[in-house]
Structure formats: structure tokens, C-alpha cells
Amino acid sequence: xxxxxxxxxxxxxxxxxxxxxxxxxxxxxxxxxxxxxxxxxxxxxxxxxxxxxxxxxxxxxxxxxxxxxxxxxxxxxxxxxxxxxxxxxxxxxxxxxxxxxxxxxxxxxxxxxxxxxxxxxxxxxxxxxxxxxxxxxxxxxxxxxxxxxxxxxxxxxxxxxxxxxxxxxxxxxxxxxxxxxxxxxxxxxxxxxxxxxxxxxxxxxxxxxxxxxxxxxxxxxxxxxxxxxxxxxxxxxxxxxxxxxxxxxxxxxxxxxxxxxxxxxxxxxxxxxxxxxxxxxxxxxxxxxxxxxxxxxxxxxxxxxxxxxxxxxxxxxxxxxxxxxxxxxxxxxxxxxxxxxxxxxxxxxxxxxxxxxxxxxxxxxxxxxxxxxxxxxxxxxxxxxxxxxxxxxxxxxxxxxxxxxxxxxxxxxxxxxxxxxxxxxxxxxxxxxxxxxxxxxxxxxxxxxxxxxxxxxxxxxxxxxxxxxxxxxxxxxxxxxxxxxxxxxxxx
RNA sequence: CGGGGCGUAGCGCAGUCCGGUUAGCGCACCUGCUUUGGGAGCAGGGGGCCGCAGGUUCGAAUCCUGCCGCCCCGACCA
Numbered sequence: 328x329x330x331x332x333x334x335x336x337x338x339x340x341x342x343x344x345x346x347x348x349x350x351x352x353x354x355x356x357x358x359x360x361x362x363x364x365x366x367x368x369x370x371x372x373x374x375x376x377x378x379x380x381x382x383x384x385x386x387x388x389x390x391x392x393x394x395x396x397x398x399x400x401x402x403x404x405x406x407x408x409x410x411x412x413x414x415x416x417x418x419x420x421x422x423x424x425x426x427x428x429x430x431x432x433x434x435x436x437x438x439x440x441x442x443x444x445x446x447x448x449x450x451x452x453x454x455x456x457x458x459x460x461x462x463x464x465x466x467x468x469x470x471x472x473x474x475x476x477x478x479x480x481x482x483x484x485x486x487x488x489x490x491x492x493x494x495x496x497x498x499x500x501x502x503x504x505x506x507x508x509x510x511x512x513x514x515x516x517x518x519x520x521x522x523x524x525x526x527x528x529x530x531x532x533x534x535x536x537x538x539x540x541x542x543x544x545x546x547x548x549x550x551x552x553x554x555x556x557x558x559x560x561x562x563x564x565x566x567x568x569x570x571x572x573x574x575x576x577x578x579x580x581x582x583x584x585x586x587x588x589x590x591x592x593x594x595x596x597x598x599x600x601x602x603x604x605x606x607x608x609x610x611x612x613x614x615x616x617x618x619x620x621x622x623x624x625x626x627x628x629x630x631x632x633x634x635x636x637x638x639x640x641x642x643x644x645x646x647x648x649x650x651x652x653x654x655x656x657x658x659x660x661x662x663x664x665x666x667x668x669x670x671x672x673x674x675x676x677x678x679x680x681x682x683x684x685x686x687x688x689x690x691x692x693x694x695x696x697x698x699x700x701x702x703x704x705x706x707x708x709x710x711x712x713x714x715x716x717x718x719x720x721x722x723x724x725x726x727x728x729x730x731x732x733x734x735x736x737x738x739x740x741x742x743x744x745x746x747x748x749x750x751x752x753x754x755x756x757x758x759x760x761x762x763x764x765x766x767x768x769x770x771x772x773x774x775x776x777x778x779x780x781x782x783x784x785x786x787x788x789x790x791x792x793x794x795x796x797x798x799x800x801x802x803x804x805x806x807x808x809x810x811x812x813x814x815x816x817x818x819x
Numbered sequence: 820c821g822g823g824g825c826g827u828a829g830c831g832c833a834g835u836c837c838g839g840u841u842a843g844c845g846c847a848c849c850u851g852c853u854u855u856g857g858g859a860g861c862a863g864g865g866g867g868c869c870g871c872a873g874g875u876u877c878g879a880a881u882c883c884u885g886c887c888g889c890c891c892c893g894a895c896c897a
Contacts, residue, residue: 359889414895451897485820485895492896545897565897604897635856674857681857692856702856819897 332682334616339560343611347489350619350683352606360487360494367683368606370627372497375605376477378529378624379499382521388473388501393455395479396446401454405579411546412450415483419446448481453547453572453598456502457580464504464594466585472504473514490607491564491819498602504594506586508573511595512550515571518599519552522567530605531622531734532556532612533742534566535765535814537790542774545598549573555789555814557742558611561763563789563816566608569599607819613707613734619684620706622734623727628664630656630723631685633676635692642667645691652689652701652719659720661727681706686730687723691716707733746814752804755815759786765816767792771802772810780804786815 332349333341348354352368364372380390396419403409423440427433449455456474463469481495501518505511519536526534534554544551548570556566577583577593586592613620623629632649636642649665656663664685666676673690680688690702700713703722707730714722745764749755755766770776770788781787791811800809 355889480897482896484897486891496897498897568897600897602897633856637855669855672855672857672859674855674859676858677856678858690856694856 332616332618335559342616343607344489346610346614346619346682352610352619353489355489358494360484362489362493362495364497364603367627371609371621371625372603372606374625374627375525375529376499379521379525379601380475380477382525383475383499383501386473386517386521388475388503390476391474392476392478393452393459395449397449397452397455399445399447401458402447404454404458405547405576407575408451408453408547412482416450417448417481417483419448449478450480450482451598451600452476452478452480452500453502453576454580457576457582457596460502460504460594461580461582464582464584467506467587470504470506470584470594471510471514473501474503475499475501488607490603490610492604496603498600500598500600503597504577504582505596506584506594508595511573511597512571515550515552515569515597515599518597519554519567519569522569522599522601523554525601526554526556526566526605526608527735529622529624530609530612531624531731531738532566532608533735533739535742535790535792537792537814539568539790540770540774540777540788540813542777543788545570547572547575548598549575553790555765555816556608556612557745557765557816558608558819559741560611561745561817563765563814563818564604564608564611565789565818566605567599567601570597572596572598612738614684617709618682620734621684621686623686623731626662626684626686628662628685629727630661630663630687630689631676631680632663632665632689632691633673633680634665634667635673635690637693641693642669644696645693648696648701648716649689649691652691652716655720656723659724661720661723677704681709687726689719689723705730707737750801750803755780755786755803756784759784759815759817763817765789765814768803768813768815769797769800769809770811770813771805771807773805773807776802776804780815784817786817789814789816789818 332345335342351365353362353364356363420442421436421440422442423437424434425437427435460472463472477499479495479497484492484494487493503514505514523534523536526532534556536554539551539553545568550571552569553565554567555563558564574593574595576596582594583591584594609625610619613622632653634642634645634649636645646667653663653665684706686706688704695701695716699716701716701719702711703714704711705726746767747758747764748767749758750768755768758766777788791813793812797809801807802809
């Protein structure tokens with residue numbers, strides 16, 4: 328492993344790519360656009376999953392699993408959804424290989440084994456799920472259905488980047504069915520709020536909640552709610568989306584229920600998801616030129632203990648102390664790794680855990696044993712202090728809380744400092760070009776304005792913040808009466 | 820799919836223009852000794868179908884042709 332990471336100020340994108348690899352989170356694989364998520368990276372994803380799963384269950388959802396492959400006729404049933412995803416679908420056309428007649432060591436697709444109907448590798452699961460819900464729903468007594476699935480999906484993207492955009496990615500997708508429009512809208516908003524809460528409390532990442540403009544909406548949705556986060560390079564990252572699907576899928580799949588009056592009606596739907604892209608968001612929100620910085624609530628281990636010693640006798644002494652502290656911390660619910668490997672030196676370990684973003688490091692050496700102290704090093708501030716070995720747990724618990732808060736505060740200040748209200752297009756262009764960040768602006772609600780601004784500046788409407796109090800407000804671009812206050816930014 | 824670049828050890832690269840001993844360097848790896856409070860030092864060692872397939876030549880990593888793959892910039896996107 329090389330010693331240094333490219334600096335963010337030199338090349339942000341290179342910094343990110345190197346960081347993901349050097350911190351042991353993920354790497355590119357032999358499959359185009361698909362990544363291998365390595366154990367340390369997967370451990371973070373598991374932490375995210377565990378917490379989200381708890382939150383989904385608290386809001387009344389159950390997990391289930393639907394097939395990876397979707398028959399083409401089902402996939403095309405909801406027109407807009409099909410059209411939106413058609414360009415990036417992997418398709419299974421055959422079910423068998425055979426050895427090549429010209430070269431027995433090679434395999435070729437057996438032309439005899441062509442499928443009568445192609446199977447689409449799911450880019451999202453609405454189709455297969457709604458086709459299933461059709462069989463599950465007859466009466467209002469069958470509603471609501473609130474299901475989540477943890478799965479992989481595939482979207483054949485042109486250009487991929489580890490975690491931010493890969494051809495295959497892991498995510499969760501919630502799919503719910505409701506009696507009324509109001510209930511479905513409420514559900515979509517609720518889940519967007521759950522995402523926002525997760526981002527802020529666990530990822531320590533401030534987000535802006537809003538809804539998408541029509542052009543940025545999910546294919547097949549009536550309304551898309553989203554959370555947007557600002558990365559350190561001033562670009563926005565869509566961190567989660569929650570869709571109110573209206574009756575579009577119910578109509579496409581003929582999902583009707585008998586209501587309390589005995590009349591048949593189409594059900595109302597939502598879907599919502601967050602993906603391994605959250606890993607990218609987490610990495611970019613807090614990390615620095617020394618490597619990853621993780622919030623304590625999502626770190627695979629919150630504390631690492633590094634022993635320092637010259638000989639076996641010292642090691643035994645230090646190791647005893649370390650194990651006592653480790654047990655005590657574990658008893659307090661803190662995850663601790665004691666790195667007693669003799670194959671690497673302390674300095675190497677310090678650098679390594681800094682790269683991996685472990686929130687707190689405890690070093691214990693002969694001097695500490697003498698003085699009854701340990702050295703405590705914070706990853707977020709890179710500061711070190713000596714604390715009494717008698718109450719390490721108390722100090723650690725307090726410090727971990729501080730770190731979690733500090734990361735949020737830092738990110739929040741960054742977002743606030745890089746969010747500007749702008750009402751002149753000239754200022755807007757200069758801001759997007761030179762500073763980067765969120766721009767709050769009034770918008771006339773037209774797709775033309777949106778499109779032109781995108782063409783001229785590469786900034787897009789990340790979300791609509793509000794549609795109230797627009798009396799006398801003018802669109803920054805067209806000067807026409809404003810229909811909404813929106814957030815613009817260049818996006819990932 | 821348009822424009823640019825690159826394929827040489829696990830990783831990062833030099834060598835290619837101008838063909839010529841045994842293909843080299845850094846990191847990593849292995850062995851030994853000394854080390855261990857911020858990525859240790861010295862000594863020794865292992866590892867290459869030079870992207871693939873043809874061609875030119877006495878001789879090809881180097882020249883020619885074709886193919887494949889990857890990266891970057893655009894269009895597309897959670």
C-alpha cells in the first residue's frame with residue numbers, strides 16, 4: 328500500500344477512487360462496471376442495513392424477496408417505467424451453453440437454447456412485484472401491503488464509479504399498496520423522512536428534503552420525494568428517493584380491490600429505495616486527505632487498541648491491560664478491535680487505521696503502564712490526549728458521542744456555507760462555475776427553463792423546496808412568475 | 820456511441836520514437852539479523868506468454884495489420 332492519498336484539492340475524483348480502494352472498501356472486478364465490496368466496506372453496508380431495517384420495521388414494513396429476472400411482457404406493462412429503464416437493461420436470451428465445435432476448451436451460447444421470451448435482469452422490481460400483488464389483493468381487507476426487499480439490481484450504465492454508480496448495486500426497495508391516494512402519499516413522505524432521519528442521525532450527513540421536478544422524476548411515478556446531500560466538492564448527491572406511484576402500476580397490472588362500498592377500485596402505490604450509493608455519500612461527506620472518516624454509529628469497529636512493546640515481557644504487560652480495557656468497553660456496548668498482530672509495527676497500524684477511518688484509537692505502551700494512562704487519538708480532529716486508564720470507558724463513550732455530533736456539525740456548516748439564495752442568472756452562472764454548491768432559486772416551473780439552465784451550466788434542479796409564498800416572485804432565468812422555490816446544483 | 824489516452828511482475832511505472840546480450844525500477848512479497856510511542860534498516864531471494872492473433876526481419880516489448888480490454892472527457896444515470 329502506498330503511503331499517500333491524492334489530496335482532495337489536487338483531484339477530488341482521484342482522491343475518492345484511491346480512498347475507496349486504499350481503505351479496503353471495494354475494488355473493480357473482472358466484470359465491466361461491477362465492483363467487489365470488500366469485508367470492511369461490506370461491514371459498513373451491513374451496519375446501514377441493520378439500522379434501516381429496524382426503521383422499516385418500526386414503520387410497519389415486512390421483508391420479502393422477489394425474483395431477479397422479469398419476463399419481458401411484465402416489464403413492458405407500465406409504459407413509462409419500461410421506457411425509462413429500457414436503455415439500460417441486461418437481458419437473458421438463452422438458458423444453456425455448449426462446448427465450441429472448433430475449440431473444445433471454449434463455450435458458446437447454444438443457439439438451440441433460445442428462450443421463447445426474454446428475461447430482463449431487474450433494474451427495479453415494480454413489474455414483478457405488482458404482478459404478484461395482483462394475486463394478493465382482492466378487498467380493502469388485504470390492504471395496506473407494506474413490503475421491503477433487500478436485493479441487487481442491474482442498470483447497464485455507460486460510465487461507472489465505485490459505489491456512486493455501478494452496473495450492479497445493492498439496495499432495498501420498498502413497495503406498498505394502499506386504499507387511498509392520501510394514505511399512499513403519506514407513506515411516500517414518511518419513508519422519505521425515514522431516509523432523512525437515517526442520513527442525519529446515523530451517517531451524520533445533513534440532507535435537504537424535497538421533491539423532484541417532472542423531468543427528474545422516477546419513470547412511472549406521479550411524484551418523487553428525495554433527499555439530497557452536498558459533497559465536499561460542491562456537487563450534490565441524490566441519497567434516497569421515495570415515489571408516489573399513483574394508480575399507474577395498479578392499472579398496468581390490473582390490481583383492483585373491492586372497497587367498503589363494494590365497488591372495485593385500483594389501489595394506490597409507493598416505492599422507495601436507498602442503495603450502496605449511500606456508501607459513496609458517507610465517504611465523501613466526512614473523509615479527509617488522510618483517508619476515511621467514519622461516524623461512530625456506522626463504523627465496523629469504533630475503537631482500535633494498538634499495543635506498543637519492545638519485547639515479549641512488555642507485550643504481555645500491555646496486552647493484559649489492553650484486554651481488560653477491551654472487555655470493559657465491550658460491556659458498555661462499544662465495538663473494539665485489539666490489533667495484537669506482531670507482523671506490523673505501531674506506526675504502520677496508526678496509518679492504516681487512519682486510512683480506514685476508525686473513530687478512536689487507543690495506544691498502550693510501557694510508559695502508559697507506568698503512568699496509569701492510555702493514549703487516545705480522535706480520527707475526526709486528529710488530536711491525541713492521555714487519559715487515565717481507570718475510566719477509559721467513560722471517556723470513550725463521551726468522545727464517541729462528540730465525534731458523531733462533530734461530524735454532523737461540520738458537514739452541516741459546510742452545507743449551510745455552500746447554500747446561497749440567488750436571483751440573478753449571471754450570479755448563478757458564476758456561482759456554479761466558480762464556487763459550487765446549492766443554489767436556492769425561484770423557478771417558473773417550465774421544463775424549458777430547466778433544460779436550458781442544464782445545458783448552459785450543467786446544474787440541474789435537485790429538488791423543489793417549496794411552492795408557497797410565491798407572491799410577486801420571479802423565475803431567476805425567465806423572469807416569469809415563479810411556480811416554486813428550488814435547489815440547483817451540479818450533481819453526481 | 821463520438822473525442823483523447825493506456826495495456827510490460829500483485830500494484831504503480833521506465834524502456835517502444837531510432838529493432839540487437841539474461842527486460843528494468845519503486846512499492847508489495849519471501850528468508851535472516853537488528854528493530855517496534857507515526858507507514859523501520861541492512862543483507863539475500865522469488866516472481867514476466869511485454870493484452871491477444873497474424874505479419875515483416877537473421878533477430879520484435881520495440882515496426883506493420885487486425886482484434887480485445889481498460890481509463891478519462893462528452894451524451895445517459897440511484
